[in-house]
């Protein structure tokens with residue numbers, strides 16, 4: 100099983116990843132990124148991420164990578 104890491108420095112705040120996650124683990128952070136909009140953060144306190152990589156696939160900035168547990 101794997102989970103993901105999200106690099107907020109690469110995030111361009113398109114928010115495509117927020118909609119594709121089946122468990123809604125991606126949400127807007129309180130950090131303003133390079134576009135002047137809030138970047139996205141990954142929060143998975145209950146280990147719900149199934150490693151489906153849909154978020155990584157949809158991200159145009161390659162800000163999300165899969166990591167093995």
Ligand code: SF4
Nearest residue numbers: 120148149151152154
């Ligand atoms: S890998 Fe799948 S479950 Fe995990 S955060 Fe991305 S879209 Fe959500």
Ligand code: SF4
Nearest residue numbers: 110111113114116158
């Ligand atoms: S898809 Fe990528 S660039 Fe777009 S909001 Fe998500 S992490 Fe940021």
